[in-house]
Amino acid sequence: MIGIRTLFRHLLAGAGLLIAASSPGSAADTITVRIGFASVGSDNRQFSGGSSAGVAHSEHYLDREFSDRPDVKIEWFFFKGAGPAVNEAFANNQLDFAIQGDLPEIIGRANGLKTKILLASGAHAPIYLAVPVGSPVRKVADLRGKKVSIFRGTNNHLAAVKVLAGNGLQEKDVQVINMDTATTNAALTSKDIDAAFGNFPLAGLAEKNIVEIIYTTKGDNPAYERHSTLIGQEAFIKAHPDVTQKIVSAIVKAARWSSEEANREAFFEFSARTGFPASGYRFDFSNQELKYRNTPIVDASIIESYRVQAKQAKEFGLLRRDVDIDGWFDRSFLDAALKQQGLVGYWQEYDASGKPLAAGQ
Template identity: 60%
Template sequence: MFPRPAPRLTRRGLATLGAATLLPGLRAQADTPLTVRIGFASIGVDNRPFAGGSPAGVAHAEGYLERAFADRPGLRLQWFFFKGAGPAVNEAFANDQLDIAIQGDLPQVVARATGLKTTMLLANGAHAPTYIGVPPTSTLTGVKDLKGRRVAIFRGTNNHLAIIKVLAANGLSERDLKVINMDAATSSAALVAGEIEATVGNYDVLQLVAKGLARILYSTKGDNPAFERQGTVIAREAFVTAQPEVTQRIVTEFVRAAHWSSQEENREALFAIWARSGRSPEIFREDLAGQTLKSRHTPLLDPFLIEQYRVQAQQAYEFGLIRRRVDITGWFDQRFITAALAELGLQDFWTPLGIDGQPVARG
């Protein structure tokens, strides 16, 4: 049922690649020790080392990278999962403890504002929704009713910026709420215990709804696309510079996983893989309801994604989430995603979106 990608580069394959290959000298590097540290800005239920909800989670769970590097016994892959989400990933990057990470937009912008040198490699988790959950018996009927209420928001995450924009669209700001900074697990427990009146999140909110412990007050689904959360695979600039061949292989495998994860016939198998995180397939089924797998799992660094990051950076500054403006020029490196799409023959599989969010005409 699940994808079983074979090692991409055999000896015969290497011989045929010739001078045009992007991965020269691999046989000479096979025994060279190298540890690649990859982090997820999320973690499974009860701290399980799985992260559902994205193609990168499939690549990890199904061993895509391990197979791809089977010809390099000296290369070791280490996977890390952060309960502290994006802010914790930033700390690991800053302390030189990660090389690559799967992370959302706001924490990436925050890190860039502090001078952290990173490179965007491909999209992962684009067009993701945010939910506001309230107790089933709550009398709140809409976003405007949150004024003066105790609301849990995990500050510094991409849900944080999303909800700020939603509040602004409803004539509110964070200051109009009694905001409590809580991670997903803590806010879920607090909502059930009646310690807060609403919580902002994604899978954690849906988990409560599935158990009958909450209802959705508001969802960004069907609302302004500018409220969507974006995510990418990001790397330390120094790692990309030092290890371009390794970076290319990793990007190619993530694109391979995105291709499998974008095919509608794999939808239920996809949810089953993600369920290893401890969240039921029902949660992911609900989260993706009404959206195509292709739109959510596109790896393209298209004009829409880049424009969204420009806007996110501007709004993060305007809302006081960062202290200095962020220039995104040169942040997105298209080389690796372009080469991966060509190698896998997927140049026309996903449709890029323009700045306005509309499909870009081909040709």
């Protein structure tokens, strides 16, 4: 016969098992979502700026979105190695989602990564060409034979190659040096290189009178623009469509806030948590509407841009095989978020040729 104390211990143990099994926060039931940024702040600060996803991270939009889901844990990762490092993490099943640029996404698809592109975050971004102050290099065509920093494998890479081609040059016509942002900034400061293609951190060097920005893709051919998107592992999206929807919905909310002109300065200040000055982001977004840069819409113009990028990446020798982008883009989660938040028609959409679509088209 079981004694009273023994019976009590068994009852307590059983109750504990029931609590553990029913608790949505128990280890066995927790869904950990790993989200990566193909960027990192200055001095390895764990922030990314200049995008709605960056705001969603720094202002805890996802934490609020998942406040009713204690079983979901969000983890953020920032990659100094940018897009190529994100692809490696995807290949090793270390990420579920990432905010990544167009060229590395295309390279990942070419190498067999099973992903879906869900929304834009960092669309229509320009690049810049910077030279040390006093340099005789005054235009893109002057780069022939010069030492030029280009961060290979990133979405800056293909944009830079297209700019070179538009000015009668190929990569082989310049001495390309593969450098990340921090190394590029140091090399420009020490004048160890003649020029660098890059993005907003170059504006910080210009502000300090270390470099001159002698060219920007702003106002030039729209085909030179760079795009970044939220991309996810197909397997995770299929297994957790409810979680995926909440992630997309949270970033759409951040995109709405980031698109309001009344929030322009606050957007730059949030972005400056990266350690890059707000003035650099201010310069980067100058003469452009926030709605244009912070749209979450993956429209026909962006899809066509990816199609052209994939073709050009092979033509310029950045890929060895053709890349089929059909079926890669999934707008279902975005469209659901837009409808739920009353934002259908809030952002302008463009057709494949880059022309604005009329409402309802």
